[in-house]
Amino acid sequence: MGVKQKRARYKEEFRREILDAARELFINEGYEKFSLRRLAEKIEYSPTTLYLYFKDKDDLLFAICEEVAEQFLDNLDRVGTLQTDPLEALRQALLYLMEFGLENPNQYKVFFFTNPMVYGTQEEFMERDSMARNSYFAFRKIVQDCIEAGRLREMDTEVLTQVLAVAAHGLIAMTLFNRSFPWADRQVLAHTLVDGLLRGYAP
């Protein structure tokens, strides 16, 4: 009964086409309403066709995560090299992270809150080259520079990097997911958070 038939000449090309459509679907319809079937409908293919280009849903989400991470990393690098003062670079990086999450909620949700294992085990995450991993490295570099310049207390770089990251992510995640709560202005929260992390709230 198939009336129209299409051929995707090059696998890579079509993969990109699918990913573009997926990203658009995420942005337009939101993270919650995304589904393989809707995506298939959007690109006017049968749902099963997707399985010729992606192993499963997680595989597709992983690809999207990498796209998002790439975009994020590009901007983070610009932020990092723009400032001469390492501490100011860190401040800007933290602010940028939060801005990125808040301005691209759907992409952020895919990136940080989908299937918790799309990047494999912890060892695999650190060994395999991925945009997500490189983002972390870039961020860690900024933190390290601060420590080496004596602008941050001497302490375990890994721990400090992670603490700073989770604090920033917390602001994004909470204001994004906990919509019933009357949050203060996000800009104010973001700046206050960075201030507190760097200077502390004690007088």
Place this chain on the structure above:
Amino acid sequence: MGVKQKRARYKEEFRREILDAARELFINEGYEKFSLRRLAEKIEYSPTTLYLYFKDKDDLLFAICEEVAEQFLDNLDRVGTLQTDPLEALRQALLYLMEFGLENPNQYKVFFFTNPMVYGTQEEFMERDSMARNSYFAFRKIVQDCIEAGRLREMDTEVLTQVLAVAAHGLIAMTLFNRSFPWADRQVLAHTLVDGLLRGYAP
């Protein structure tokens, strides 16, 4: 074809029975595997029976959230009154929050990361009495005491409370959801985070 028939004599009683079973299901099987149908099977009732006691899934989740929040609030109050030093009380409260989330991941996920609107609009959240709201109030009180005692910088209580909360939540949420990432020891992270928030990371 119904062979066995049961009667739930008192609506409230049965509601509790359902909630207990739901909580158990959450704890044993995990957040991801929870479903109304599994719950129904567990209590040996038909799935539709649940709809006689809860409007829909969100309504049930809300009830569970409130249970979790009640438990959380009880312990938070104990922490708050145990310490004489307000700043130490805050430190303990933050540590307890993180401990609670990390030790009860399933309940935490229900509480903070299910349907973002179970508590209604932001106005409704603040006006309606709820354990979730009261938890926030209790936490805010601890922060306020610190400010009034001059142990924290003078600033908007609401903003400061929220910033401290999201930072702590970030640690929980990230280590809970981002399982592919090789996090440092959570205890270390938690203590370092609180330290940083109160004293700052700058030298």
Place this chain on the structure above:
DNA sequence: TTTTTTTATTAACATCGTTAATTTAAACCT
């Protein structure tokens, strides 16, 4: 006992991710 109300069930719908079997189109080969 008969009627009414409460409680529970069955059947069904729309959605989801996914697999197996099958059809269609293109590419290849004398």
Place this chain on the structure above:
DNA sequence: AGGTTTAAATTAACGATGTTAATAAAAAAA
């Protein structure tokens, strides 16, 4: 050309989800 092989896409189906409407069963009220 025509026939064969390979690649691409589709249909049908499975098991699972939340949810609604129609119906049966039991308890309470009359």
